[in-house]
Amino acid sequence: MNIGYACLVVGVQNTDMKSCTLKNASDERLLELIGHNLESLENIVGYNIKNNISLFRISSDLIPFGSSPVNRLSWDEIFADRFRCIGQKIKDSGMRVSMHPGQYTVLNSPYTLIVEKAIDDLNYHNRVLKALETGPEHKIILHIGGMYGDKCEALKRFALNFNNLDQGVRDRLVVENDHKAFNINDVLEIGTNLDIPVVFDNLHNEVNPYPGDRSEKYWIDQCRETWKSKDGNQKIHYSQQDPAKRPGSHSSTISVGRFMEFCSSLEGLDIDLMLEVKDKNISAIKCINAVAADKNIKYLEFEWSRYKYSVLENSPAIYLEIRKLLNNKQDYPVMPFYNLIEEAMKTGKTKGNSVNAMQHVWGYFKNTASDTEKKRFLKMLEGFEKDQIASASVKSYLWRLAVKYDEKYLLDSYYFIL
DNA sequence: TGACGTCAAGATCCG
């Protein structure tokens, strides 16, 4: 089972994707951006390897305007070596990557122009995966598109346009159920007809179900039939509903309890699981640790080093409780560990607890920081205590100090992002 | 015509 996350990494330096507006998209600017983004991608791949994350969706923003006529660059040739080098790392580590054009790539549109743009976009995604020299098990996931008042015709148009795609794209293409138009039964029908794999998305299925009371496991089993050996392991998308937002909105983090319930419902199926969640890599590591075969407390200790100041600013009581929990080095209390962290994150921060955490973090710079830095920190702290400035301002100053003094322990901490 | 979703660029405001 591979577990991964989509597109971007939170809280890790030099992993951002840069872009520009259409009017600024000169060759020079685009070259600069692509170079930067490839460097970020390489760092992301390195981060994934270091953290045992073996599934990753590459951002469509890797090449700005990758499928637009404004980008006439032969970027796959210009950066061929960089692509090959990154691809080699992917291959060597056994990582599986994918790409996922967004909701605006509509292959089944009745408008020729839109279809042409969709084809260009699919070709672009394939061009990236080809430049990385990845095989056809590194997929491009696509939604079916719009309904236009006639589902049957819309499905027919999808099939027609699919059959006119380049072989390279067809070899990688996977279809997914969406939250509005095409439910999992529709997508299975078309996937079966076109002989391409189907990704089951649990939250889309919750919001836009096929009528009846089929279980998730039933649909996952059905989808499994569409995955052939050339396609690699079956893959699904997994996310949880954000209780505060509209149906279909992804939660900020994955609740480990519900995740494990879902895993046990799979009854041991070996499946690749792409998480769609706001905290991205953070939830990926959580879920990987939750199902780890190699139950070594060192993984939890490493996690604790990243979470501890966030927990401290929310709940000193839980902070102490987790420390106690990790005392027995023979144990692997992964569920209580993450449950306590999730509970702490839901606790409202009091000013006193925030200040306490700020002072703990400041402790790393106490002896190295200059007098002006010390003065500035103390002034900010005072400002925060008097409600004059936000805690985020103090934290972002502490982050700048962490970067300046290269405090490795803090640079890995979730304190600055959660 | 605006909402939808997502991210970062770009603009503006503030001390």
Place this chain on the structure above:
DNA sequence: CGGATCTTGACGTCA
């Protein structure tokens, strides 16, 4: 000036 915060951009469909 740097940093925080708001608005725009890019995409197509649908009400």
